[in-house]
Amino acid sequence: MKNKAVKFIDWGTKDYQEAWDSQEEIFAKTLAIKHQNRLNNSEEATPNYLIFTEHPHVYTLGKSGHEDYLLLDEAGLKEKEARFYKINRGGDITYHGPGQIVGYPILDLDNFFTDIHLYLRTLEEAIILTLAEYQITAGRYPGYTGVWLDADNDRARKICALGVRASRWVSMHGFAFNVNVDLDYFANIIPCGIDDKDVTSMERELGYPLDMEEVKEKLKRNIGKLFEMQWL
Known part of the structure; x- marks a missing residue:
């Protein structure tokens, strides 16, 4: 029987390594239940979790990424008060920092649907719906994951990056949604290996900072609706 009950957790601001370790612990426990079954x-x-957090300045590099897409050396990272991690998600390099909603759905997709492509598209759709509530029209860029603005012309710019890991249909890692984030930090990388497209945020598009808690609530509601989640 499919268990669509989901526990929502907001970690607030959490160190990236601590968040990664906590994810791995939840992920491993879920896999252990599936193995015993x-x-x-x-x-x-099997349990399901949706976790929201913000991280201090950090750059993360996925399994298929290129380390030379990080344009800072150790001294540069120290100057920017940023950390750098090579991690076990898909995708290339990205940035996390204050003012960005980082979402970690740790779901047993056997409880929802066993299709990674659909999983990614559903997360993207939740972001698209949330942006629409603020009169920001967003969509997808053919050939790339994530959520984009003006994807059909030369002004294309990315507002949300995705990178996930899944094993036995259990997911971890997730998305990074730029709300009030300092976009200058993206100048220190080639984001997701794409050097000819811009990165944006809700604050940049609207011209004013957003209420993070309000955006989180709308995003949580849209994710829950699309996945037909039942909140614990």
Whole structure:
């Protein structure tokens, strides 16, 4: 029986390494339940989590990424008060920092649908719907993940990046949604390996800072609706 109950957690601002370790712990426990279910022919329900957080300045490089897309050396990272991690998600390099909603859905997709392509498109759709509530028209850029503005012309700019990992249909990592983030930090990388497109934020597009809690609530509601989640 599919368990669509989801526990929502807001970590507030959390160190990237601590958040990664916490994700890995939840991820491993869910995989262990699935493993025992197979061994014992049992049907213990697997948990689902949706976690929101913000991180201090950090650059992360996915498994398929290129380290030379980071344009800072150790001294440069120290000057920017930023950290750098090579991690086990898909995708290339990206930036996380204050004013950005980082979402970590740790879901057993057996409880929802077993299609990674659909999973990514559904997360994108939740961001698109949230932006529409602020009269920002967003969509997808053919051949790339994430959420874009003006994707059909030479003003294309990215407002949300995605990078996930999945094992036995359990997901981790997720998305980085630029709300009030300092966009200058993106100048220190080639974001997602794309050097000819801009990066933007809700604050830049609207001309004023957003209420982060309000945006989180709208985004949570849209994710829940699209995945047909039942909040614990």
